[in-house]
Amino acid sequence: MALATLYLVGLIAAAYIVRLFFTKGHGASSHHNIPGPWTFSISSWRLAYEDFRGRRTRTICQLHAKYGPVVRIGPDEVSFKSPTALRTIYGAGSGFQRTNYYGMFDAYGRPNLFSFASGKDHGDRKxxxxxxxxxxxxxxxxxxxxxxxxxxxxxxxxxxxxxxxxxxxxxxxxxxxxxxxxxxxxxxxxxxxxxxxxxxxxxxxxxxxPARRRLSWFAVHLPSFTKWLYSRSGRVEAILKPVLPMQKPAxxxxxxxxxxxxxxxxxxxxxxxxxxxxxxxxxxxxxxxxxxxxxxxxxxxxxxxxxxxxxxxxxxxxxxxxxxxxxxxxxxxxxxxxxxxxxxxxxxxxxxxxxxxxxxxxxxxxxxxxxxxxxxxxxxxxxPLPATEPRSLLTPSLIDSFEIPAGMVVGVEPYSLxxxxxxxxxxxxxxxxxxxxxxxxxxxxxxxxxxxxxxxxxxxxxxxxxxxxxxxxxxxxxxxxxxxxxxxxxxxxxxxxxxxxxxxxxxxxxxxxxxxxxxxxxxxxx
Incomplete structure (x- = not known):
């Protein structure tokens, strides 16, 4: 058992080293200089697990208390906790866009003010x-x-x-x-x-x-599977009914x-x-x-x-x-x-x-x-909305003196502030x-x-x-x-x-x- 545990830890450490030195598009500065637990930096599923436990926001707050105002919470995600980061990420004309996460808020197959990624589309509608x-x-x-x-x-x-x-x-x-x-x-x-x-x-x-929390998790982390689950009919629908994250109507x-x-x-x-x-x-x-x-x-x-x-x-x-x-x-x-x-x-x-x-x-x-x-x-x-509001930028940026590669997800959560x-x-x-x-x-x-x-x-x-x-x-x-x-x-x-x-x-x-x-x-x- 102990040998198996050591083997698993070794595999995770090897994955981390590979990511650290060879991942395309994210240079040494983004990996070495941004503090945070290594378990979060090697896989987005570490944070997804906190989502599943219903503790994402509190966990990020605890990470800030331990590591400071800038924390790596995923391979491609960083959390900030400062008014300067607020201005940089969310200020007017910042260029940062909403991520794909917000797509779950489209209605009838159409985007809206809350889900538009583009600042221009949002501004025109607003x-x-x-x-x-x-x-x-x-x-x-x-x-x-x-x-x-x-x-x-x-x-x-x-x-x-x-x-x-x-x-x-x-x-x-x-x-x-x-x-x-x-x-x-x-x-x-x-x-x-x-x-x-x-x-x-x-x-x-x-x-x-309360089951809507579970459905939200599936919709964000397993979107294709969730869509498939809720589009079944007939005998397959009846078989799947007991395991649906939230019973219909969803x-x-x-x-x-x-x-x-x-x-x-x-x-x-x-x-x-x-x-x-x-x-x-x-x-x-x-x-x-x-x-x-x-x-x-x-x-x-x-x-x-x-x-x-x-x-x-x-x-x-x-x-x-x-x-x-x-x-x-x-x-x-x-x-x-x-x-x-x-x-x-x-x-x-x-x-x-x-x-x-x-x-x-x-x-x-x-x-x-x-x-x-x-x-x-x-x-x-x-x-009422205490969690992170994720954003990304198509070009590299500098936030609170940290170099952030293009496409990396960044955000601030009111809960921590x-x-x-x-x-x-x-x-x-x-x-x-x-x-x-x-x-x-x-x-x-x-x-x-x-x-x-x-x-x-x-x-x-x-x-x-x-x-x-x-x-x-x-x-x-x-x-x-x-x-x-x-x-x-x-x-x-x-x-x-x-x-x-x-x-x-x-x-x-x-x-x-x-x-x-x-x-x-x-x-x-x-």
Whole structure:
């Protein structure tokens, strides 16, 4: 047995030496100078194994703690952890492109904003919808009014919950899907999950299935095999069913069917309108003005459907997961002081800052410093997309003084940036006051390392919509309620699914995936 082990180690070492000196296209500088464990440098399957274990992001964070801000995590992949690397890789005009990894986010066989590799293709598409996502649009007008109405519906749903206890992972997903579908589609595809539409609530079922992590792994690391698995029919399909990574309907199937149906409902309605009629403010309205029927060489049906489906999928988990962790963190006994200060701030809002239903205007919430510090801290500690955003460049580059060969995959993960103890004191502690009343130099340094929405030309287009949804709902909740951990959920961290992994608060040993029970008590009754 010992001899066999030595033989295996010898083979691995030999493979490493061959790679070190003879691999075409990657010179000595890229192999000798970039630190990291040799086991990761000889095969991409070492990192794939961490993906399979659901520990990729945490493992990379640990490697940075051991090896420093630049770590080799694969034969052709390097992870960075610095604001300078952020600017080089993700800054506007950097030339770095998204890798093939993002191809799994194509919809209906068409690329979209999230999956375009080329910066030019991404930029051309972004121009069509960027204004609709601007902060000005989000703070006032019909979109702000819609967000405020959904906040009201959320409060009404809470009022119906037995004993004031809500499983907020579920109810916050209702809130986010109703907002994003209303914004994207208007009447042709808006959902009403908050008000009890069971078919709309069911759209979330395959999205919330923990098996989607396993399917994501297969789709990324064994794409051809995965495609073959899910394209079988008849007797072969029946034989393979027990071993499928995720049972059919597979990941996002319901959401994508809804998105496609919403497009065709919109198209049918649009064709009945006179050309002189003014279109609405929705994303699908804006995209349809560039349809092939109206502009030569414009977008076809599936281009528009794919774009809207991409925005829909991106706008559900991200917002709802952040809100869940924020409310949960404020509900912990040790954080009730933070909650009390937030309650004081939002209850001090004058009547002129409230709409007719008593919900704070989105614009009023945007101006509240303590509320925004709470949201910023939740996004730091519980970033909804904490993993690496991979990029590559067709030409050699220099990143943080390291020579990077052409085609090598590089990236930064928010998870590691946000846990730098030299920048964020007690980084695992939820402390919104770290953002308030601090010297400007320190605040600027924290801002340099805070990276919740990406940056540059690929920065999250939905940042202002997400912030509007969060400020509106958090302000509305804490004007009316105090929150605490529901009985039976004490000493438990909720967990969320993101790509291949489950994320939770590392200070807790017990985790409940896709569950978070919170008690809502009217102010003064807790």
């Amino acid at each position: 121009k069509l919808v960027a204004h609709a996502y601007s902060k000005t649009v989000m703070l006032r007008g019909s979109i702000a009014a819609m967000v405020e109405s959904k906040a009201k519906q959320f409060l009404e749903l809470i009022q119906t919950e037995p004993e004031g206890v809500s499983e907020i992972f579920r109810t916050l997903h209702y809130y986010s899907i109703d907002n994003i579908t209303g914004f994207l589609y208007g009447d042709s595809g808006a959902t009403s999950a908050l008000t009890g539409n069971e078919s709309h609530r069911a759209l979330l079922s395959d999205m919330l299935d 990941m996002m199937t319901g959401i994508r069917q809804h998105a496609l149906a919403a497009f065709y409902r919109f198209k049918e309605s649009s064709q009945k309108k006179k050309s002189s009629e003014v279109r609405g403010p929705t994303i699908i309205d804006r995209l349809y003005t560039h349809h092939q029927t109206q502009k030569p060489n414009g977008l076809d049906d599936l281009d528009i459907a794919s774009e809207c489906a991409d925005h829909l999928l991106a706008g559900i988990d991200t917002t709802s997961d952040t809100l869940m962790f924020l409310i949960w963190a404020l509900s912990l006994p040790q954080n009730h002081g933070f909650q009390a200060k937030l309650i004081q701030e939002v209850t001090d809002l004058p009547g002129s800052s409230l709409n007719g239903d008593g919900i704070p205007f989105v614009e009023a919430g945007d101006k509240l410093p303590y509320l925004n510090a709470v949201i910023r801290e939740a996004l730091r500690l519980y970033t 946000h846990r730098n103890p030299n920048v964020f004191k007690d980084p695992l502690k939820f402390n919104p006051e770290r953002w308030l009343n601090v010297p400007l130099e320190r605040l600027n340094e924290m801002n340099r390392w805070w990276w919740a929405f990406s940056s540059g030309g690929r920065m999250c287009i939905g940042i202002h919509l997400a912030m509007s949804e969060m400020t509106a709902l958090v302000a509305a909740i804490y004007r009316r309620y105090q929150t605490s951990i529901a009985p039976g959920f004490e000493n438990v961290s909720p967990g969320i699914t993101s790509r291949f992994e489950m994320f939770y608060d590392e200070l807790f040993d017990k985790i409940e995936e896709h569950e978070c029970r919170i008690k809502f008590a009217p102010l003064g009754q807790m």
